[in-house]
Amino acid sequence: MSDSTHPPSLAARSRAVERWQRGEPMGVEATLDFETYVRARTPALLRAAILLTGDQHLAEDLVQSALARTHLHWAKLARQGHAEAYTRKIMYNLQVSFWRRRRFTENVTAGPPETALTDGTEHAAVRLTLERALRRLSPKQRAVLVLRYYEDLTEPQAARLLGVSVGTVKSQTAKALAKLRTIAPELAAFDPKEASR
Amino acid sequence: VKDLLRTNLTDLADRARPVDLLPRVHATSRKLRRRAAAITVAATAVVVVAAVGGTAMGLASGPHHHAPTTRVTGTPSPGTPTPTTPTPARSNAAAADPPAPATTIPGTVYYSQDAFGDGAGGGLAKSTVYTLTGGALHTMHWTLGDADHDYMVSPDGRALARVVDNGDLTVERAGDHVARTVVPGANAGTPIWSPDGSRILYTRTVAGAGSAVWVVDADGSHNHLVSGDNARGPVWSGDGSRIAYRSDGSLVTVNADGTGRHAVSSGRAGTRVDGVTSLSSDGSRAVVDLESGQCGCASGWRSTYLSNGVLMDTRTGEVLAWPVRGRFAGALFTPGDGLLLRVTDGTDVRGPYRLVLVSAGGTVLAKQAEPAPPKGQLYELMGYRPAAGK
Numbered sequence: 001m002s003d004s005t006h007p008p009s010l011a012a013r014s015r016a017v018e019r020w021q022r023g024e025p026m027g028v029e030a031t032l033d034f035e036t037y038v039r040a041r042t043p044a045l046l047r048a049a050i051l052l053t054g055d056q057h058l059a060e061d062l063v064q065s066a067l068a069r070t071h072l073h074w075a076k077l078a079r080q081g082h083a084e085a086y087t088r089k090i091m092y093n094l095q096v097s098f099w100r101r102r103r104f105t106e107n108v109t110a111g112p113p114e115t116a117l118t119d120g121t122e123h124a125a126v127r128l129t130l131e132r133a134l135r136r137l138s139p140k141q142r143a144v145l146v147l148r149y150y151e152d153l154t155e156p157q158a159a160r161l162l163g164v165s166v167g168t169v170k171s172q173t174a175k176a177l178a179k180l181r182t183i184a185p186e187l188a189a190f191d192p193k194e195a196s197r
Numbered sequence: 198v199k200d201l202l203r204t205n206l207t208d209l210a211d212r213a214r215p216v217d218l219l220p221r222v223h224a225t226s227r228k229l230r231r232r233a234a235a236i237t238v239a240a241t242a243v244v245v246v247a248a249v250g251g252t253a254m255g256l257a258s259g260p261h262h263h264a265p266t267t268r269v270t271g272t273p274s275p276g277t278p279t280p281t282t283p284t285p286a287r288s289n290a291a292a293a294d295p296p297a298p299a300t301t302i303p304g305t306v307y308y309s310q311d312a313f314g315d316g317a318g319g320g321l322a323k324s325t326v327y328t329l330t331g332g333a334l335h336t337m338h339w340t341l342g343d344a345d346h347d348y349m350v351s352p353d354g355r356a357l358a359r360v361v362d363n364g365d366l367t368v369e370r371a372g373d374h375v376a377r378t379v380v381p382g383a384n385a386g387t388p389i390w391s392p393d394g395s396r397i398l399y400t401r402t403v404a405g406a407g408s409a410v411w412v413v414d415a416d417g418s419h420n421h422l423v424s425g426d427n428a429r430g431p432v433w434s435g436d437g438s439r440i441a442y443r444s445d446g447s448l449v450t451v452n453a454d455g456t457g458r459h460a461v462s463s464g465r466a467g468t469r470v471d472g473v474t475s476l477s478s479d480g481s482r483a484v485v486d487l488e489s490g491q492c493g494c495a496s497g498w499r500s501t502y503l504s505n506g507v508l509m510d511t512r513t514g515e516v517l518a519w520p521v522r523g524r525f526a527g528a529l530f531t532p533g534d535g536l537l538l539r540v541t542d543g544t545d546v547r548g549p550y551r552l553v554l555v556s557a558g559g560t561v562l563a564k565q566a567e568p569a570p571p572k573g574q575l576y577e578l579m580g581y582r583p584a585a586g587k
Contacts, residue, residue: 060221068223149203180198
């Protein structure tokens with residue numbers, strides 16, 4: 001069942017999906033229904049969520065929760081063109097909330113299995129090292145790194161999304177990077193800039 | 198590192214497998230709507246009951262009414278001490294009735310405060326420890342930051358055990374404003390003080406080797422392994438002689454020296470033990486959170502949110518009846534094997550909550566409405582110190 005009042009045409013859906021994929025606001029003319037929105041944006045949301053959680057199932061859980069909350073306000077969000085911004089805001093804030101932080105604390109200890117190194121390539125080694133290091137960051141530090149270096153948001157944009165000050169984003173980013181360097185100094189060896197120093 | 202992040206985060210994100218979440222999203226959405234509707238109905242019912250109750254009270258206090266036999270308890274204004282109501286004279290017929298519960302919880306209740314992750318409400322607030330004494334809520338001044346969440350106040354409230362960013366276990370004494378490292382490099386988690394405040398139980402983890410329970414004296418001496426077992430969220434028994442933890446979905450109890458291991462599965466079919474929050478003095482009963490299978494909200498060692506909180510017999514795994522009705526977001530055994538319960542009637546994690554102190558025999562000794570937390574924040578029940586001599 002759609003939440004929009006008029007079913008959108010196929011062409012309108014296609015245009016709307018393209019806009020979403022470009023990250024553009026939908027505007028009042030957007031008539032994309034919720035089902036199409038979910039199917040169009042779930043893959044991208046899951047990609048960010050797996051970076052935040054480090055686990056496929058937790059990522060699905062996180063995206064599911066964020067989308068369900070989006071659904072509650074769908075008519076208004078779709079009309080205003082803020083649906084995806086809202087979903088992402090929910091998702092990041094859920095991730096740093098206490099439930100998931102507690103869960104993270106317990107997951108962080110296990111670490112990925114050693115067998116993941118079997119492909120033997122340097123690229124895989126970098127990813128594995130980075131993945132392990134990311135697991136040891138706090139959820140908030142992880143969130144700012146994902147926002148800044150995966151989502152490519154500016155500091156003010158990241159601050160707005162997390163509902164914190166720009167100063168907090170700066171300090172959390174600096175702490176996260178410093179911690180990464182401390183807990184995984186071998187990363188520097190993979191970084192051409194650092195290695196040439 | 199920044200360049201590495203930019204190039205490799207995309208690769209890491211590629212591990213996400215595409216899934217059709219639509220049916221699950223709709224199911225969760227329906228659940229959220231039902232919850233919102235239930236809260237609205239409950240709020241309306243409270244207003245109606247309050248209105249009717251107010252009318253009844255007005256009638257009862259009329260000039261010709263001389264027999265006030267019932268005293269209304271509970272619901273003091275949040276954050277303000279409740280005035281003591283003089284006990285009415287008892288008639289002979291009422292002499293056998295149990296005494297009415299007190300309207301404040303005797304002793305001190307410890308809470309931590311955390312942000313409520315409801316999405317658009319904003320970021321995290323600085324972690325804070327509160328004490329509730331009588332009707333008044335006080336802030337404890339520890340050097341906690343907004344990323345701190347792995348900490349526990351000592352039973353006497355004079356020290357805080359905390360795991361800092363690098364995994365060190367630290368202790369901060371009241372007034373020191375400096376945390377002293379007790380166990381360096383432990384990759385520690387879930388610290389909890391022994392009932393006498395002399396030792397700290399915690400988990401430490403080695404990647405690939407699982408999690409283990411360790412105990413260290415509060416001054417950093419006598420650090421030793423108690424049990425491997427992939428143990429999570431350990432707690433002490435009230436007399437400090439036994440330890441309970443969860444391990445791979447089971448509840449495990451051991452003596453404090455690691456001997457006498459006994460594991461039980463949940464006696465409720467299809468559920469796993471997801472967290473242990475309190476253990477009775479003799480170790481025979483535990484407050485346990487069973488895995489809900491829905492939100493994955495592991496509540497862990499601190500009494501956070503018992504979505505499926507139960508009392509469990511630690512020998513048989515049998516689920517026992519709670520002494521009072523309600524939904525529990527925290528339960529702690531008292532030294533005399535009574536229970537301090539944090540109860541709500543609704544389904545909203547934000548409450549409102551009331552604290553109920555129950556004796557070992559199931560008698561309600563005290564009830565108190567809990568002060569409402571600041572907007573966007575939640576309290577977690579962290580500890581309870583009974584009044585001296587109780």
